[in-house]
Amino acid sequence: xxxxxxxxxxxxxxxxxxxxxxxxxxxxxxxxxxxxxxxxxxxxxxxxxxxxxxxxxxxxxxxxxxxxxxxxxxxxxxxxxxxxxxxxxxxxxxxxxxxxxxxxxxxxxxxxxxxxxxxxxxxxxxxxxxxxxxxxxxxxxxxxxxxxxxxxxxxxxxxxxxxxxxxxxxxxxxxxxxxxxxxxxxxxxxxxxxxxxxxxxxxxxxxxxxxxxxxxxxxxxxxxxxxxxxxxxxxxxxxxxxxxxxxxxxxxxxxxxxxxxxxxxxxxxxxxxxxxxxxxxxxxxxxxxxxxxxxxxxxxxxxxxxxxxxxxxxxxxxxxxxxxxxxxxxxxxxxxxxxxxxxxxxxxxxxxxxxxxxxxxxxxxxxxxxxxxxxxxxxxxxxxxxxxxxxxxxxxxxxxxxxxxxxxxxxxxxxxxxxxxxxxxxxxxxxxxxxxxxxxxxxxxxxxxxxxxxxxxxxxxxxxxxxxxxxxxxxxxxxxxxxxxxxxxxxxxxxxxxxxxxxxxxxxxxxxxxxxxxxxxxxxxxxxxxxxxxxxxxxxxxxxxxxxxxxxxxxxxxxxxxxxxxxxxxxxxxxxxxxxxxxxxxxxxxxxxxxxxxxxxxxxxxxxxxxxxxxxxxxxxxxxxxxxxxxxxxxxxxxxxxxxxxxxxxxxxxxxxxxxxxxxxxxxxxxxxxxxxxxxxxxxxxxxxxxxx
Numbered sequence: 001x002x003x004x005x006x007x008x009x010x011x012x013x014x015x016x017x018x019x020x021x022x023x024x025x026x027x028x029x030x031x032x033x034x035x036x037x038x039x040x041x042x043x044x045x046x047x048x049x050x051x052x053x054x055x056x057x058x059x060x061x062x063x064x065x066x067x068x069x070x071x072x073x074x075x076x077x078x079x080x081x082x083x084x085x086x087x088x089x090x091x092x093x094x095x096x097x098x099x100x101x102x103x104x105x106x107x108x109x110x111x112x113x114x115x116x117x118x119x120x121x122x123x124x125x126x127x128x129x130x131x132x133x134x135x136x137x138x139x140x141x142x143x144x145x146x147x148x149x150x151x152x153x154x155x156x157x158x159x160x161x162x163x164x165x166x167x168x169x170x171x172x173x174x175x176x177x178x179x180x181x182x183x184x185x186x187x188x189x190x191x192x193x194x195x196x197x198x199x200x201x202x203x204x205x206x207x208x209x210x211x212x213x214x215x216x217x218x219x220x221x222x223x224x225x226x227x228x229x230x231x232x233x234x235x236x237x238x239x240x241x242x243x244x245x246x247x248x249x250x251x252x253x254x255x256x257x258x259x260x261x262x263x264x265x266x267x268x269x270x271x272x273x274x275x276x277x278x279x280x281x282x283x284x285x286x287x288x289x290x291x292x293x294x295x296x297x298x299x300x301x302x303x304x305x306x307x308x309x310x311x312x313x314x315x316x317x318x319x320x321x322x323x324x325x326x327x328x329x330x331x332x333x334x335x336x337x338x339x340x341x342x343x344x345x346x347x348x349x350x351x352x353x354x355x356x357x358x359x360x361x362x363x364x365x366x367x368x369x370x371x372x373x374x375x376x377x378x379x380x381x382x383x384x385x386x387x388x389x390x391x392x393x394x395x396x397x398x399x400x401x402x403x404x405x406x407x408x409x410x411x412x413x414x415x416x417x418x419x420x421x422x423x424x425x426x427x428x429x430x431x432x433x434x435x436x437x438x439x440x441x442x443x444x445x446x447x448x449x450x451x452x453x454x455x456x457x458x459x460x461x462x463x464x465x466x467x468x469x470x471x472x473x474x475x476x477x478x479x480x481x482x483x484x485x486x487x488x489x490x491x492x493x494x495x496x497x498x499x500x501x502x503x504x505x506x507x508x509x510x511x512x513x514x515x516x517x518x519x520x521x522x523x524x525x526x527x528x529x530x531x532x533x534x535x536x537x538x539x540x541x542x543x544x545x546x547x548x549x550x551x552x553x554x555x556x557x558x559x560x561x562x563x564x565x566x567x568x569x570x571x572x573x574x575x576x577x578x579x580x581x582x583x584x585x586x587x588x589x590x591x592x593x594x595x596x597x598x599x600x601x602x603x604x605x606x607x608x609x610x611x612x613x614x615x616x617x618x619x620x621x622x623x624x625x626x627x628x629x630x631x632x633x634x635x636x637x638x639x640x641x642x643x644x645x646x647x648x649x650x651x652x653x654x655x656x657x658x659x660x661x662x663x664x665x666x667x668x669x670x671x672x673x674x675x676x677x678x679x680x681x682x683x684x685x686x687x688x689x690x691x692x693x
Contacts, residue, residue, distance in 0.1 A: 013550075013576070014077040015568045015661050017541050018060055018085055022092045023663055024565040025052045027586055027655050029096065030665065033103050036672030039111050040311040041588070043300040046104055050297035053096070054162060057262045058232035061089060061287075065261055066231070077543045078568070090286055101293045104300075115311060116198040117303060119294075122209040129195060130209075137210050140189050145207065147214050150180045156280040157182050159260075161230040164191070164296055166204055167273055168223040170215045178221070180276055183207065183214070191299040200303070202294055224269035226277060227295045229262035263288045264295050313588050316681050318351040318469070319688045324358075333366070334359045334477070335446060338455060342478035344636040346643070347461065348589060349684045352468035356457060356475055357384050363444045363455075364392035370452070371445040373400045373491045375437050375625075379417050380464040386417055390424040400427040402494050404437045429495045432625065435510065437494060439613045439627040440475075443487040454484025458506075458629040460593040460611055471592040472677070474611045476629055476636075480505075483629065494625065509614055509626035514544065517616075520598045520608065521548045525555040532599035533559045534644055538592065539566035540616040553579040562647045563657075564591045566617070572659040582657040583666075585647055587677040595640055596628065609640050642683060646676040 031037060031045040067074075067082040075081055080088070109119060125133065148157040149170070159165065159182070166183040185191075185203050192200035204225050211220045260281045265274055267290045278285055304312075320328070327337045334355075337343065345355045361384070363369045372392055379386055393399040403418040405411055422428050431437045440459040445452055461473030478484075486506040507513045524531040533552060540546065540561065546569045549559055559580045561569070571580040585591055594612055601608030612628035614620045631637060646652070652674050653667035668674070 012573075013570065014543060014546065015570055016076060016078045016080055016085065016088075017566055017568055018064070018089055019092060019661075020541075020566045020568055021056060021060065022089065022096065023661075024584070025049055025056070026096060026099075027584060027663060028052060029100055029103065030655075031586060031672075032100075033107060034672050036668075036670060038310075038312050039108070039115065040304050040306065040308060041313055043108050043112070044304040046100065046108060047298045047300040047304070049100060050300075053093070054229060054298075055232075057229045058161070061086070062231035062233055062258075062261045064089075066233075094289070097289055097291065100297070101291065104293050104297060108300075112303065115308070117306065117308070117311075118199045119192065119303075120199050120201060122201065122205045125201070132195070133193070133201060133206055134210070136193065137206055138213075141203070141207065142210065142213060144186050144188055145183060145214065148182045150182070150280075159228045159281065160184070161232065161258075162227065162296070164204070164225060164227050166207060166223055167226050167269070167277065168211060168215075169221045169273065171219045171221050172217075173219050180273070181215070190302060191296075192302050198306075202299075204294075222270055222273065224273065225266045225295050226269065227264040228260045228281060228283075229264070230260050231258035233258075261287060265290055266295060267292050316349070316588075316685075318348050318353075319685055320354040321345060321350045322688045324354055325688075328354075333362055335362070335366070335455060335479075338477050338479050339453075342476060342480065342633060342636070344631065344633075344639055345459075345475040345477070346593075346639065346680075346684065347471070347473045347475065348469050349472075349681055352465065353384075355477075356459070356463070356468070357388075357465065359444075359455075359457060359477060360385050360442065361388045363446075364388040364395070364397065366446065368447045369397055369444055370447055371398045371400070371443070373402075373443040373487075373495075374463065375402045375404070375439050375441050375494070376414070376417070376463060377404045377436075377438055377440070378462040378464050378467070379414065380462075380466045381413070383417070383463070384465055385463050386421065389426060390421065393421075393425040398427070399425075400429070400491065400495060402429045402431060402437055402491075404431050427495070432494065435623055435625055436619075437625040438620065439490075439508075439625050441487060441490065441627055443484070443491060453479055454481070454487060455479050456483050456487045458483075458487075458612060458627060460613060470590060472589040474593045474595070476611065476631065490627070505630065507610065507612070507614075507628040509620060509624055510622050513614060513626060513628065514542070514621040517545065517596070518548050520596075520601045521545075521552050524557050524598050524600060525552050527600055528556040529558065530599075531555075531557040532597070533557055534561075534595070534597040534648070535559075535616070536562040536591075536593065536595040536644065536647060538564050538594070538615045541566050541568040542616050542618050542621055543568075545616050545621070549580060550577055553577045560644075560648055562591075562644075567657055570659060570661070571657055577659075583648075584655040584657070584663065585652075585676050586655070587672075587675055589677055593643075594628075595644065597640070597644065602630075602632075607637070609637055611640075643680060646679045646683075649674075649676065649679075652676045652679070 028045055029049040032042045064082045064086050073081050150156050164185045168181045169178060170181050171178045191203050193203055193206055194200055208223050211223060260283045263277060263281060263283050323337050363372050372389060389399050389401060401421055403414050405414045405418060418428050440461060442457040444455040446455060457475055457477045459473060459475035461468060461471050482505040486503040489503060507516050524533055540563055553559055557579060561582045563582055563584055567582050569582060571577050571582045594614060596610040598608045609631040610628040611631060614626035614628055620626050631640060653672055655663040656666050657663055
């Protein structure tokens with residue numbers, strides 16, 4: 001292998017990661033304005049864009065602020081310092097917020113009102129409505145409110161991360177004494193209080209109308225909503241922790257008090273009150289945003305839950321994969337099916353419950369199964385998979401789970417699952433120092449009578465039953481001996497103490513995945529225009545991989561990339577990347593699978609297909625345990641080719657990345673169709689039905 005050239009530090013060669021992520025969220029927001037998407041789905045996308053921005057500030061903006069505080073002036077591959085990035089983020093976010101409010105206030109809210117779904121103000125209520133809402137307030141809201149005044153005996157209160165609050169100025173008419181009061185809006189009642197006829201009253205409006213009941217005999221001079229976003233990263237020194245589980249739990253408690261990175265206020269707030277919040281929170285005035293809409297538009301998800309199927313996507317019912325369906329009818333186990341031929345699964349088009357969950361459930365109950373091992377990144381709440389593992393352990397099966405308790409925003413949930421698993425007798429490990437275990441692998445060892453056989457599931461998505469219905473992902477279940485050997489080696493390396501990390505079939509980060517991908521890119525260069533590289537992933541930001549792709553483009557290799565989120569590569573630049581095309585596909589499902597296809601990458605000179613957990617980011621290739629598996633059966637390759645065919649079709653709705661770092665929506669103007677996801681659903685559904693006739 002020859003090493004790809006070191007990336008030169010210029011603005012023109014790479015795009016900025018943070019600005020590219022903001023461009024992705026702008027594409028998500030664009031779905032909220034798509035006239036061809038059902039109205040409540042548009043409201044959902046506006047809510048998702050709001051949630052995405054919250055996470056961006058908690059993680060990415062917070063990290064840049066930490067760098068500045070530490071005096072770090074290192075430039076990113078695109079040539080920007082942390083200060084420059086924050087400045088550009090500020091102006092970009094301001095434009096995003098303005099566009100979001102234009103869509104929500106100017107399009108979605110009026111369109112919902114035309115469908116008799118109204119978000120109204122207290123002043124719009126009739127006397128009868130006000131009486132009903134006042135009764136609701138006294139019964140359900142007033143008892144749980146805690147006003148906190150600021151005075152010499154009461155310091156400025158702690159403001160929790162992302163909590164919606166009311167700030168008020170309250171005066172005593174007898175003495176003219178004034179106090180600032182903070183009132184947190186609890187989440188024990190709905191943010192949008194239903195009146196029962198399609199109308200909803202924001203909780204802050206309801207509370208504000210009854211502030212006189214909280215401040216008896218006082219005058220409420222002003223009130224407005226505000227919201228604080230805090231740094232949500234964990235300051236964890238793994239190599240100094242005697243007990244990683246205990247260290248994570250401690251940091252989770254400390255994280256509540258991390259410093260603020262953003263203050264959102266409603267535009268009705270006075271300059272005096274904003275000044276007080278800025279001083280008390282010690283926040284940079286440049287990180288204050290004023291809003292015309294409700295703060296925290298994730299509340300629009302509450303509207304999406306309304307029973308109005310005419311305003312939502314028509315449900316796509318997952319199908320049971322044909323060979324699994326036939327096995328169920330013949331009362332054969334999934335082990336028998338996989339012994340005949342490996343299974344390639346595509347969720348949520350194909351059911352996660354009847355495949356992955358059933359595979360692990362059958363392993364838990366099969367008396368021939370001796371060992372089950374799993375890597376666990378995000379499990380979700382009530383997990384059928386983890387309940388199966390607990391049942392297996394209680395039955396005496398040796399169960400080992402590597403729980404990644406550093407999975408951001410799932411740390412607390414994973415800690416709780418780790419404790420439950422340990423109490424059931426599961427062997428629990430917490431990952432490797434300095435690395436996150438992001439791979440999606442299950443290993444089942446089963447006694448077939450004549451020998452022990454290894455069954456493996458390797459996927460692109462988490463073992464999370466809820467997200468498996470919302471995320472587009474691939475999975476592969478096989479009893480191939482070479483893959484089984486590699487899986488055994490992987491788990492021994494993860495849970496034990498071993499330097500042996502050589503693999504025959506799997507591509508595993510952080511040691512070998514990037515070098516092997518670079519070898520495949522370089523090999524494809526030998527075929528010039530007859531070569532082909534197709535990459536479908538969530539993000540590409542690794543400068544070394546980008547340079548290798550530039551070199552392949554220079555050799556004439558056509559390169560097609562389907563990138564959902566961050567794209568730091570600059571496509572279509574003459575003399576650098578004229579043979580690289582990048583597009584982004586967004587739809588009802590979150591595109592999450594990773595497929596890497598090299599036209600001449602297989603040992604026989606044919607195409608090589610890889611699927612797995614790894615994106616093309618430095619963190620995935622250098623600081624995470626990731627796994628890619630080759631897909632070899634012709635029928636499975638045909639399926640992947642069909643996926644890529646739909647994704648790369650010239651006729652579908654998609655966003656194409658331009659050399660100047662802009663994204664252009666392409667495809668039908670008025671209707672959000674044809675859509676790659678709908679084409680794939682129809683094809684998969686019709687294909688399975690045809691096989692059953």
